[in-house]
Amino acid sequence: MGARPHVVIIGAGFGGLAAAKRLEREAVDVTLLDRHNYHTFQPLLYQVATAGLNAADVGYAVRGLFRRQQRVFFRKAEVTGVDWEARQVHLRYEPRLDFDYLIIAAGSVTNYFGVPGAAAFSFPLYGLEHAVRVRNHLLSLFEAADAIPDLIDDGVLNLVVVGGGPTGVEVAGAMSELVDKVLRQDFHDLDVMRSRVVLVEQAPYLLAPFSPRSRRYAHKILEAHGVEIRLDTAVTAVTADHVEFADGTQLATRLVVWAAGVRAATLADGLDAIQGRGGRITVSPDLSVPGHPEAFAIGDVADIDDGTGGRLPQLAQVAIQGGNHAADQVLATIARIARRPFHYVDKGTMATIGRRAAVAELPKGVELTGGIAWFAWLGLHLVYLLGVRNRVSVFINWAWNYFTWDRGPRLILRPETLPHTPHPISDAAGPGDGARREA
Amino acid sequence: MGARPHVVIIGAGFGGLAAAKRLEREAVDVTLLDRHNYHTFQPLLYQVATAGLNAADVGYAVRGLFRRQQRVFFRKAEVTGVDWEARQVHLRYEPRLDFDYLIIAAGSVTNYFGVPGAAAFSFPLYGLEHAVRVRNHLLSLFEAADAIPDLIDDGVLNLVVVGGGPTGVEVAGAMSELVDKVLRQDFHDLDVMRSRVVLVEQAPYLLAPFSPRSRRYAHKILEAHGVEIRLDTAVTAVTADHVEFADGTQLATRLVVWAAGVRAATLADGLDAIQGRGGRITVSPDLSVPGHPEAFAIGDVADIDDGTGGRLPQLAQVAIQGGNHAADQVLATIARIARRPFHYVDKGTMATIGRRAAVAELPKGVELTGGIAWFAWLGLHLVYLLGVRNRVSVFINWAWNYFTWDRGPRLILRPETLPHTPHPISDAAGPGDGARREA
Numbered sequence: 001m002g003a004r005p006h007v008v009i010i011g012a013g014f015g016g017l018a019a020a021k022r023l024e025r026e027a028v029d030v031t032l033l034d035r036h037n038y039h040t041f042q043p044l045l046y047q048v049a050t051a052g053l054n055a056a057d058v059g060y061a062v063r064g065l066f067r068r069q070q071r072v073f074f075r076k077a078e079v080t081g082v083d084w085e086a087r088q089v090h091l092r093y094e095p096r097l098d099f100d101y102l103i104i105a106a107g108s109v110t111n112y113f114g115v116p117g118a119a120a121f122s123f124p125l126y127g128l129e130h131a132v133r134v135r136n137h138l139l140s141l142f143e144a145a146d147a148i149p150d151l152i153d154d155g156v157l158n159l160v161v162v163g164g165g166p167t168g169v170e171v172a173g174a175m176s177e178l179v180d181k182v183l184r185q186d187f188h189d190l191d192v193m194r195s196r197v198v199l200v201e202q203a204p205y206l207l208a209p210f211s212p213r214s215r216r217y218a219h220k221i222l223e224a225h226g227v228e229i230r231l232d233t234a235v236t237a238v239t240a241d242h243v244e245f246a247d248g249t250q251l252a253t254r255l256v257v258w259a260a261g262v263r264a265a266t267l268a269d270g271l272d273a274i275q276g277r278g279g280r281i282t283v284s285p286d287l288s289v290p291g292h293p294e295a296f297a298i299g300d301v302a303d304i305d306d307g308t309g310g311r312l313p314q315l316a317q318v319a320i321q322g323g324n325h326a327a328d329q330v331l332a333t334i335a336r337i338a339r340r341p342f343h344y345v346d347k348g349t350m351a352t353i354g355r356r357a358a359v360a361e362l363p364k365g366v367e368l369t370g371g372i373a374w375f376a377w378l379g380l381h382l383v384y385l386l387g388v389r390n391r392v393s394v395f396i397n398w399a400w401n402y403f404t405w406d407r408g409p410r411l412i413l414r415p416e417t418l419p420h421t422p423h424p425i426s427d428a429a430g431p432g433d434g435a436r437r438e439a
Numbered sequence: 440m441g442a443r444p445h446v447v448i449i450g451a452g453f454g455g456l457a458a459a460k461r462l463e464r465e466a467v468d469v470t471l472l473d474r475h476n477y478h479t480f481q482p483l484l485y486q487v488a489t490a491g492l493n494a495a496d497v498g499y500a501v502r503g504l505f506r507r508q509q510r511v512f513f514r515k516a517e518v519t520g521v522d523w524e525a526r527q528v529h530l531r532y533e534p535r536l537d538f539d540y541l542i543i544a545a546g547s548v549t550n551y552f553g554v555p556g557a558a559a560f561s562f563p564l565y566g567l568e569h570a571v572r573v574r575n576h577l578l579s580l581f582e583a584a585d586a587i588p589d590l591i592d593d594g595v596l597n598l599v600v601v602g603g604g605p606t607g608v609e610v611a612g613a614m615s616e617l618v619d620k621v622l623r624q625d626f627h628d629l630d631v632m633r634s635r636v637v638l639v640e641q642a643p644y645l646l647a648p649f650s651p652r653s654r655r656y657a658h659k660i661l662e663a664h665g666v667e668i669r670l671d672t673a674v675t676a677v678t679a680d681h682v683e684f685a686d687g688t689q690l691a692t693r694l695v696v697w698a699a700g701v702r703a704a705t706l707a708d709g710l711d712a713i714q715g716r717g718g719r720i721t722v723s724p725d726l727s728v729p730g731h732p733e734a735f736a737i738g739d740v741a742d743i744d745d746g747t748g749g750r751l752p753q754l755a756q757v758a759i760q761g762g763n764h765a766a767d768q769v770l771a772t773i774a775r776i777a778r779r780p781f782h783y784v785d786k787g788t789m790a791t792i793g794r795r796a797a798v799a800e801l802p803k804g805v806e807l808t809g810g811i812a813w814f815a816w817l818g819l820h821l822v823y824l825l826g827v828r829n830r831v832s833v834f835i836n837w838a839w840n841y842f843t844w845d846r847g848p849r850l851i852l853r854p855e856t857l858p859h860t861p862h863p864i865s866d867a868a869g870p871g872d873g874a875r876r877e878a
Contacts (some may be wrong), residue, residue, distance in 0.1 A: 037582060038850040056493040059850045063625035067845075070627050076582040076851070094586040128852060143476060143515040147533040186502035188509050389839050393832060400828050406506075411477040411498045412515070413567060 004029045004071070005334055007327075008089055008099035010079050010267070012039050012062045014316045015299030016105035018323030024069040026331055031073045031097060033089070037061060040128045041385055043316065044394070046167065048131035049257070050174035051139065051182070051410035052401055057394045059128050060386040079106065081270050084292060101330045102295040104271075104281065104302075105323065108262035108314065111278065117238040118162075122258040125167060134257060136412045138175070141254055142183055143412070146190040155252025157195035160243055162235050163260035164201025165208060166351040169218055171257055172199040173354040176225040181405045198228045198251065200235055200243075202260075207359070209313060209349060214359040217369045221357045235260075262314065264301045276303030277311065285341035287326050296329065298322035306344065316384070317347050350377045355402070443468045443510070444773055446766075447528055447538035449518050449706070451478050451501045453755045454738030455544035457762030463508040465770055470512045470536060472528070476500060479567045480824055482755065483833070485606065487570035488696070489613035490578065490621070490849035491840055496832045498567050499825040518545065520709050523731060540769045541734040543710075543720065543741075544762065547701035547753065550717065556677040557601075561697035564606060573696060575851045577614070580693055581622055582851070585629040594691025596634035599682055601674050602699035603640025604647060605790040608657055610696055611638040612793040615664040621846045637667045637690060639674055639682075641699075646798070648752060648788060653798040656808045660796045674699075701753065703740045715742030715750065724780035726765050735768065737761035745783065755823070756786050789816045794841070 005028045009016045012034035020032045038059040047053040066072040078092040082104075088096040110124035123134050138159065145151050159179075161172045176197045184192045199206075199222065205215045206222075206229065222229060234246040238258075242250045264279040273289055274282040280303035281289060287302065289295040299319030304312040312318045325342045332339050348362035350373065358373035368376065378398065385391050401407050444467045448455045451473035459471045477498040486492040505511040517531040527535040549563035562573050577598065584590050598618075600611045615636045623631045638645075638661065644654045645661075645668065661668060673685040677697075681689045703718040712728055713721040719742035720728060726741065728734040738758030743751040751757045764781045771778050787801035789812065797812035807815065817837065824830050840846050 036851065037578065038852070054493055054495040055852055056495065056848050056850060059852065061625075061849045064845060064849070066627075067624045073627055075586055076579075077586060091586075128850075132852065139476060140515075147514055147516060147530075185506045186500075188505075188512055389835060392835055396828060396831055406503060409495050410500045410503070411495060411567075412475065413477070413494055413498065413571065 005100040005330075006031065006098060007101045007103065007330055008033065008097055009103040009105060010089070011105035011107050011265075011299070011301075012036070012074075013042070013105060013107050013299060013319060015107075015319030015323040015326075016103065017062075017065070018320040019103050019105065019298070019327040020066070020072060020323075022324050022327035023330070024066065024072050028101075028330070028334070029071050029073070030069075031075060031099075032062065032066075033075050033077050033079055033091075033097075034062060035076070035078050036128070037063065037074075037076045038128070039065070039386060041390075042126070043381060044385075045125055045128065045131040046170045046174055048128065048409075049125055049134035049138070049171060050178045051135050051407045052174060052178075053394060053397050054409045055128055055132050057390055057397065058131075058385075060390060065386070079267055081267070082295075084272070084295075087294070100294065101333075102292075103323070103326050103330070104267070104289070104295065104297040105299045105319070106265035106267045106301045108278075108300040109265055110258055111261040111263040112258065113260065115235055115237065118235070118256075118258060121238045121240055122162065122256040124258050125171065126262065132413070134255070135410070136414050137255055138178075139410055139412045142187060142190070142192070142195075146187050149190070152191070152194050155242065156254050157192075158251060158253040158255075159195065159197045160251060160253045160256045161197070161199045162243075162256060162258050164199055164203065164206040164229070164231070165259065165261075166349070168199060168201070168257075168259035169206055169222065169351055169353060171259060172197055172227045173222055173225060173352070173357075176222070176227050177354055178407065180226065182407045182410070185405075186410075196228060197226065198230060198253075200230045200233050200245070202232070202234045204232050206231070207351060210351070210359055210361055211367055213367060214361060214369060217359055218351070218353050221353045225354055262300065268297075268301055273297075278303075280311075286329050286339040287322055287342050288329070288339075293333075296326035298326050304342065304344075312344055313349075315349060318344060321345065350380070352377050444539040444769075445470065445537060446540040446542065446769055447536055448472065448542045448544060449528070450544035450546050450704075450738070450740075451475075451513075452481070452544060452546050452738060452758060454546075454758030454762040454765075455542065456501075456504070457759040458542050458544065458737070458766040459505070459511060459762075461763050461766035462769070463505065463511050467540075467769070467773070468510050468512070469508075470514060470538075471501065471505075472514050472516050472518055472530075472536075473501060474515070474517050475567070476502065476513075476515045477567070478504070478825060480829075481565070482820060483824075484564055484567065484570040485609045485613055487567065487848075488564055488573035488577070488610060489617045490574050490846045491613060491617075492833060492836050493848045494567055494571050496829055496836065497570075497824075499829060504825070518706055520706070521734075523711070523734075526733070539733065540772075541731075542762070542765050542769070543706070543728070543734065543736040544738045544758070545704035545706045545740045547717075547739040548704055549697060550700040550702040551697065552699065554674055554676065557674070557695075557697060560677045560679055561601065561695040563697050564610065565701065571852070573694070574849070575853050576694055577617075578849055578851045581626060581629070581631070581634075585626050588629070591630070591633050594681065595693050596631075597690060597692040597694075598634065598636045599690060599692045599695045600636070600638045601682075601695060601697050603638055603642065603645040603668070603670070604698065604700075605788070607638060607640070607696075607698035608645055608661065608790055608792060610698060611636055611666045612661055612664060612791070612796075615661070615666050616793055617846065619665065620844045621849070624844075625849075635667060636665065637669060637692075639669045639672050639684075641671070641673045643671050645670070646790060649790070649798055649800055650806055652806060653800060653808060656798055657790070657792050660792045664793055701739065707736075707740055712736075717742075719750075725768050725778040726761055726781050727768070727778075732772075735765035737765050743781065743783075751783055752788075754788060757783060760784065789819070791816050 112118035237244040281297040350360040352358040360368040360373040551557035676683040720736040721742040789799040791797040795810040799807040799812040
């Protein structure tokens with residue numbers, strides 16, 4: 001790669017991309033690594049899972065972002081470890097990669113908290129492939145019930161969402177809308193209203209990161225949409241055909257969406273680093289990895305002090321600002337300028353609950369609920385989405401869904417397994433690949 | 440279903456949909472069956488396979504087409520046979536279905552002509568899932584070569600298309616454009632131009648259904664785009680890492696797209712019907728199945744006399760007109776009016792070869808080549824595509840690709856296999872399902 005310093009970035013999520021973009025015109029070579037060849041706009045995954053958007057609307061080919069930056073290289077690869085002494089990144093199939101600086105932005109994997117059966121039988125919702133799988137499965141359940149109505153008695157139309165945080169609330173709200181407004185029109189001789197959407201939360205309230213007022217609003221709206229909310233309820237087991245709760249009761253279901261939490265990507269476990277809650281890499285104030293000044297950890301994989309003794313939340317904004325900061329510290333170090341500590345600028349958080357219903361908490365205590373929060377949510381997500389074409393497509397889909405009460409992207413599309421598996425492409429690319437890194 | 444006559448339509452392709460649409464407001468109950476929950480716009484599959492369009496652009500949820508027609512029922516099911524005596528359709532997992540009238544529009548499956556290894560190791564391109572699989576695999580090969588350049592010597596960038604008919608020509612043309620215009624920009628340190636696109640045809644010319652002038656034009660344009668054309672060349676075997684030709688030579692490759700031909704869906708083999716070329720059901724002049732006046736066969740699954748002793752080609756227009764005709768004959772029979780024979784109105788054929796390059800042969804001997812044929816092709820396909828949203832999305836994608844020389848939908852998106860497989864949904868919906876019906 002020549003004499004320019006080589007910056008390796010692990011992960012093309014919000015944090016990794018922000019870092020790469022910040023470095024693309026500087027006097028460094030950048031190699032960006034990701035298991036997928038696309039960036040995923042995670043805040044909209046739940047809409048793919050509920051047939052509101054196409055998969056391609058929320059994915060963007062990483063190479064397309066750096067077509068004109070000849071010194072930014074992308075590699076679709078899975079990182080298996082870091083050799084600190086040799087300053088090399090180990091990849092699952094490809095040759096090792098030397099680095100001068102390393103930015104670890106490997107993100108999260110689903111945290112099943114050791115609940116028996118959860119990893120095997122529930123559906124995570126952290127990647128685009130997960131979202132497509134939920135969509136395919138959900139629609140298949142309705143097709144099955146339409147053909148064999150007895151299956152409804154077996155709970156085939158009971159849709160369970162575990163976790164009442166923003167993701168769980170958004171999924172449950174969108175599911176109830178899909179069933180009530182779309183599938184009811186689609187199935188002419190199926191009693192679609194026998195379907196149940198059940199949202200399970202261990203805490204005594206939904207939306208823990210939000211204010212009591214926002215929590216109550218979300219609760220009220222979801223209930224009005226027919227979502228059954230079970231608070232103070234822990235899931236103790238997931239099986240192929242039911243979930244079990246701490247009070248000993250069961251609920252028959254074939255679709256359990258697991259939105260109960262995430263933990264740091266497993267890569268974090270093998271780095272000899274200090275790990276905080278959820279296995280996240282505890283970083284120094286400049287976001288570097290203690291003992292390894294040439295390495296930084298950002299985004300969901302990083303455990304970052306918020307300045308008041310707490311930790312920064314796992315939000316896109318934290319990742320983006322962290323990516324920019326880490327890139328700046330790399331450049332400062334190369335220029336022999338002193339590094340600066342990271343200061344997060346809170347831009348607020350939002351969650352959408354349904355049609356014209358959302359909650360938004362902005363800086364300085366501004367709280368919004370209802371239609372205004374919903375429109376703010378739509379606008380902000382359009383702005384932050386990558387690529388003109390994705391924005392246009394999302395906008396058209398949203399407008400269509402809004403005015404027609406229809407949802408176009410409800411195809412059950414399941415590419416078959418590859419007919420042949422020539423090594424080493426095969427293993428790296430085969431079905432089931434994504435599941436390996438779930439904790 | 441009440442006392443109204445029940446018309447069962449097997450297949451939601453061009454023919455089956457046309458028949459259902461013709462019957463939707465008549466005094467009959469209609470049940471439309473398909474293995475997928477979506478209609479596939481097959482003429483654009485090759486663009487999905489070469490990352491020009493999103494999968495969702497060329498698929499349309501069938502239920503969405505009949506939301507307001509309460510007496511048109513859809514069922515996602517695989518038909519395994521017909522019991523003529525009981526007037527029942529047998530489904531793989533669901534209860535049998537009674538019918539008064541039957542319209543068989545089951546389409547085609549890939550015909551491997553018994554070539555060893557072709558079914559196991561080549562990629563068909565007849566369904567949307569096939570197209571997605573080709574796209575994923577093609578892009579994965581370039582990712583693999585980028586990471587491990589030695590793989591290029593193993594032929595990992597040799598892309599082989601078997602069959603020089605319209606599908607093969609369109610795929611080869613679009614592939615060479617993808618490599619030359621898009622992937623060359625994407626991969627900064629891969630010698631993309633070492634990739635080869637090889638189009639293999641058994642006959643001494645491409646585009647057999649077209650005039651000699653169109654054939655020569657297609658040949659010239661493809662060669663100008665760098666496609667290697669091997670005429671008079673039969674493929675005798677396909678393996679995991681090469682193809683073998685009749686002259687004993689081999690070509691290393693990891694991607695063989697099989698566009699050499701189709702045969703009737705296997706359903707046709709179990710109906711005790713007279714079968715013509717490719718196993719197609721030979722029909723009476725009114726498109727009914729001889730000996731079964733209550734049943735019709737249309738589209739690719741039907742063997743239809745063209746009035747001059749030849750057979751009608753397997754084109755969307757033949758299927759659509761056949762679907763309308765079969766529906767009309769059902770209504771005529773119910774109304775006790777005499778049936779009429781089917782007369783196909785030729786509207787011409789087209790094939791696109793590349794950017795501003797296509798061939799079109801219209802009725803009355805009008806032949807077009809080049810830019811005008813290409814624009815005609817674009818316009819016609821936009822008009823025939825189902826759904827306003829799909830049209831808008833395709834239009835945007837085309838405009839984008841045309842002006843930016845980019846292709847957005849180049850995600851390697853491969854939903855993981857389902858974590859659990861509760862019967863009977865699982866089997867009906869699991870990966871590999873599609874492959875079973877390939878001949």
